[in-house]
Amino acid sequence: MPKPLRIGTRGSDLALWQARKVAELLSQRAGADCQLVIIHTSGDRDRSRALHEVGGSGFFTKELQQALLQREVDLVVHSLKDLPTQEPEGLTLGAVCVREDPAELLLARPAALGDGPLGLKPNAVVGTSSLRRTAQLLALQADLQVKALRGNVPTRVRKLREGEYDAIVLAYAGVHRLGLDLSDLVARKLPLEVLLPAPAQGALGVEVRADDTATRNLVACLHEPLLAQEVEAERQVLVGLGGGCHIPLGAYCQAQNGSFFLRAALGTLRPDLSLVSLVRSEARAATPQEAAAQVLQVLLGKALS
Ligand SMILES: NCc1[nH]cc(CCC(=O)O)c1CC(=O)O
Numbered sequence: 001m002p003k004p005l006r007i008g009t010r011g012s013d014l015a016l017w018q019a020r021k022v023a024e025l026l027s028q029r030a031g032a033d034c035q036l037v038i039i040h041t042s043g044d045r046d047r048s049r050a051l052h053e054v055g056g057s058g059f060f061t062k063e064l065q066q067a068l069l070q071r072e073v074d075l076v077v078h079s080l081k082d083l084p085t086q087e088p089e090g091l092t093l094g095a096v097c098v099r100e101d102p103a104e105l106l107l108a109r110p111a112a113l114g115d116g117p118l119g120l121k122p123n124a125v126v127g128t129s130s131l132r133r134t135a136q137l138l139a140l141q142a143d144l145q146v147k148a149l150r151g152n153v154p155t156r157v158r159k160l161r162e163g164e165y166d167a168i169v170l171a172y173a174g175v176h177r178l179g180l181d182l183s184d185l186v187a188r189k190l191p192l193e194v195l196l197p198a199p200a201q202g203a204l205g206v207e208v209r210a211d212d213t214a215t216r217n218l219v220a221c222l223h224e225p226l227l228a229q230e231v232e233a234e235r236q237v238l239v240g241l242g243g244g245c246h247i248p249l250g251a252y253c254q255a256q257n258g259s260f261f262l263r264a265a266l267g268t269l270r271p272d273l274s275l276v277s278l279v280r281s282e283a284r285a286a287t288p289q290e291a292a293a294q295v296l297q298v299l300l301g302k303a304l305s
Pocket residue numbers: 079080081082153169170171172173174200201202203
């Protein structure tokens with residue numbers, strides 16, 4: 001009997017769902033026998049501060065990468081949007097796969113509904129700790145009161161129910177994957193014109209050791225080349241802006257008839273999180289790199305001028 005493949009994952013419900021999905025696909029497609037290994041990350045320990053305050057990238061991924069480098073596990077599964085664009089020496093992205101609808105979900109308490117552009121009442125208190133969400137929400141409705149919100153997906157929903165917020169915004173992917181019962185709340189998927197997701201939102205990244213040819217070959221059956229190119233365009237915009245989850249950048253790319261249609265929105269916020277500006281850009285190009293370069297030209301040009 002070959003030894004089971006050890007899959008490193010965070011212990012949150014969503015991370016476990018995603019790791020089990022990868023295990024299931026590896027079993028179906030490659031007959032692999034997998035075992036999940038739960039690894040605690042700094043993101044799991046520090047639940048109070050906003051991610052941009054903690055600084056540094058890899059808040060949810062560094063410990064997973066260390067375990068992989070130290071050969072405690074054979075592969076790790078990430079929400080690709082949490083994975084820094086710069087791969088550490090010795091590691092490589094073996095597969096990009098399983099993208100859920102990348103849209104954002106607005107969850108509101110019924111009492112918070114109103115005539116505003118988001119369907120909320122004036123001055124509604126909206127929970128998010130994401131600068132990207134903050135900038136785009138304020139561009140749409142300037143009187144919103146954005147209030148910090150952290151924690152795993154079920155925790156965030158609980159905090160909304162407890163009345164600390166009128167509404168919260170989170171990735172549709174996470175809520176959908178967990179199959180949460182939201183019947184007492186108003187759930188509205190936000191159109192991409194309203195709120196662009198984080199680069200790679202909804203997609204999974206499977207990281208392996210660069211020198212582990214056996215595992216690299218095995219996880220190749222998960223890889224979705226077209227999705228990888230779409231995500232590449234989104235992540236290249238982030239790279240061009242200096243990288244990191246503290247940049248208020250939304251980006252989403254769709255392959256359409258052999259070309260890549262990339263949309264992005266870059267916010268500038270004051271330290272008190274009020275909005276200075278939101279710049280949008282979109283491009284259609286033959287390659288993900290070209291699409292990213294065109295979008296960057298506009299974002300950087302406008303930001304610098
Ligand atoms: N930043 C945390 C995080 N990382 C991945 C997801 C959800 C799954 C995904 O977007 O890929 C979430 C929760 C959220 O943003 O609401």
